[in-house]
Amino acid sequence: xxxxxxxxxxxxxxxxxxxxxxxxxxxxxxxxxxxxxxxxxxxxxxxxxxxxxxxxxxxxxxxxxxxxxxxxxxxxxxxxxxxxxxxxxxxxxxxxxxxxxxxxxxxxxxxxxxxxxxxxxxxxxxxxxxxxxxxxxxxxxxxxxxxxxxxxxxxxxxxxxxxxxxxxxxxxxxxxxxxxxxxxxxxxxxxxxxxxxxxxxxxxxxxxxxxxxxxxxxxxxxxxxxxxxxxxxxxxxxxxxxxxxxxxxxxxxxxxxxxxxxxxxxxxxxxxxxxxxxxxxxxxxxxxxxxxxxxxxxxxxxxxxxxxxxxxxxxxxxxxxxxxxxxxxxxxxxxxxxxxxxxxxxxxxxxxxxxxx
Numbered sequence: 001x002x003x004x005x006x007x008x009x010x011x012x013x014x015x016x017x018x019x020x021x022x023x024x025x026x027x028x029x030x031x032x033x034x035x036x037x038x039x040x041x042x043x044x045x046x047x048x049x050x051x052x053x054x055x056x057x058x059x060x061x062x063x064x065x066x067x068x069x070x071x072x073x074x075x076x077x078x079x080x081x082x083x084x085x086x087x088x089x090x091x092x093x094x095x096x097x098x099x100x101x102x103x104x105x106x107x108x109x110x111x112x113x114x115x116x117x118x119x120x121x122x123x124x125x126x127x128x129x130x131x132x133x134x135x136x137x138x139x140x141x142x143x144x145x146x147x148x149x150x151x152x153x154x155x156x157x158x159x160x161x162x163x164x165x166x167x168x169x170x171x172x173x174x175x176x177x178x179x180x181x182x183x184x185x186x187x188x189x190x191x192x193x194x195x196x197x198x199x200x201x202x203x204x205x206x207x208x209x210x211x212x213x214x215x216x217x218x219x220x221x222x223x224x225x226x227x228x229x230x231x232x233x234x235x236x237x238x239x240x241x242x243x244x245x246x247x248x249x250x251x252x253x254x255x256x257x258x259x260x261x262x263x264x265x266x267x268x269x270x271x272x273x274x275x276x277x278x279x280x281x282x283x284x285x286x287x288x289x290x291x292x293x294x295x296x297x298x299x300x301x302x303x304x305x306x307x308x309x310x311x312x313x314x315x316x317x318x319x320x321x322x323x324x325x326x327x328x329x330x331x332x333x334x335x336x337x338x339x340x341x342x343x344x345x346x347x348x349x350x351x352x353x354x355x356x357x
Contacts, residue, residue, distance in 0.1 A: 010043050017049040026057040033066075044070065048078045055085025080107040087111045092119050099128075104135050106143060113146035122154040138166075145173045152181035172205050180214040188222030191215055195231075209241055216247055220254040228254050245271075245279035252282065256289020264289045265298055272305070280310060287319055291326045299323050314340055 013032055020029035033050055047070045054063035067074075067082050079102035086095035095115045102108055109132050116125035129147055137143045144167045151160035164170070164178045175198045182191035195215050198205060207215075212235045219228035232251055235241045248271055255264035268286045271277045283306045290299030303320045310316055321336035 010046055014046055014049050017046070017053055021049070021053045021056045024057050026053065026059060029053045029057070044072050044075060044078065048081050051078065051081040051085065055081065055088060058089055060085065060089050060091060076103045076105055076108075079103065080105065080111070083108050083111045087114050087118075090118070096121075096124060104131055106137065106140060109135075109137060109143055110146050113143070113150045117146070117150045117153040120154050122151075122156065125150045125154060139168050141167065141169050141171060141174065145171075145177055148174065148177040148181060152177070152184055155185065157181050157185050157187065170201070170205065172208055172211060175201075175205060175207070176211040176214050179211060179218065183214050183218035183221060186221050188218040188224050188227075191218035192224070192227060207235075207239060207241075209235075209244060209247070212241065212243075213246055213250065216250040216254070220250055220257065223254075223258060225254055225258045225260065245277060245282050248277065249279070249281040249285035252285040252289055256285070256292050259293060261289055261293040261295050261298070268302075280306075280313075280316075283309070284319060287323055291323045294327055296327045296329070299327065312343070 016032055017029060020026070020032065029050075047066055050066045051063045054060070054066065063082065063085055067078065070078065079098070083095055083098055083102060084107065086092070086098065092115045095111065099108065099112045109128060112128045113125060115121070116128060125147075128150075132138065132140075132143055132147075144163055147163045148160045151157070151163065160178060160181045164174060167174055175194070179191045179194050179198075182188070182194065192215065195207070195211075198207060198211075212231060215231050216228055219225070219231065228251055232243060232247060235243060235247070248267065252264045252267055255261070255267070264286065268282065271282055283302060287299060287302045287306065290296075290302060303323060306316050306320065317336045317340050321333045324330070324333035324336065
């Protein structure tokens with residue numbers, strides 16, 4: 001186009017920026033940014049596309065520079081792009097600061113609730129809930145789903161259920177979120193009851209793989225082994241959903257916690273025989289099952305396999321060291337730590353959020 005002598009229009013540049021955003025291609029995006037400065041310096045739609053690009057690439061400072069240098073009046077789309085970018089990049093403090101200075105719409109409210117969920121900030125979450133009600137979003141399915149998730153992450157399953165029961169149009173995300181809320185807080189029986197209600201709901205809502213992962217997790221946390229087996233069978237036979245490695249690792253962990261190590265081992269062996277059904281989650285679940293059952297023979301075989309698959313993962317070495325410590329084989333445990341030190345492997349530090357009122 002440029003070779004033919006036709007200068008790119010704003011619409012052309014926006015289309016190319018969207019393509020860069022989808023592929024996280026920030027270098028071509030910067031080139032388009034430079035061309036935009038020359039050809040259409042004060043185009044609001046292009047500035048919004050640039051903010052989306054930089055946020056998707058994790059370049060929050062660059063996105064904010066575009067936002068601050070926007071001379072024309074900023075609209076809700078630009079504010080929403082910045083707010084969602086803050087949440088995507090875990091800049092939650094900045095997201096909360098911007099929330100109260102922007103026009104509230106479905107996108108901004110959903111982003112705010114996502115930030116509240118990630119930080120377990122119940123006080124802000126309840127304020128956002130009130131704002132949503134005052135703005136007339138009480139029947140919005142997406143916002144209601146975000147509210148269920150927020151209350152669940154903040155430990156308020158009763159409030160999550162109130163939001164769920166008041167929803168006019170529940171979709172599969174609504175049911176899965178509420179089942180997951182019960183799973184997170186050890187209410188496996190309530191999760192199973194809700195799943196049965198979902199199967200009988202009208203209009204009909206079919207469970208998906210995420211729904212079954214939530215119900216299997218609920219069974220695992222509460223030791224409902226028979227129910228977990230039946231759910232996996234139901235998933236494959238009635239709903240024709242092929243279980244993912246996460247579903248199988250959940251069942252292996254469930255069996256290991258219940259002391260049924262032989263059944264867990266048989267399932268593990270059948271999965272490792274099929275490469276497309278095995279993953280690191282399955283190895284970890286089987287090693288934890290061996291640790292819980294103090295089965296040194298099977299555990300050592302799993303540990304060897306884990307090191308063959310991903311020898312540079314420091315988390316795997318830590319798990320193996322913990323396994324050997326549990327079975328009181330201290331020399332092997334120390335060897336795992338020695339490998340971590342010698343290879344200079346660094347385990348990512350855990351983090352948590354605390355809301356201080």
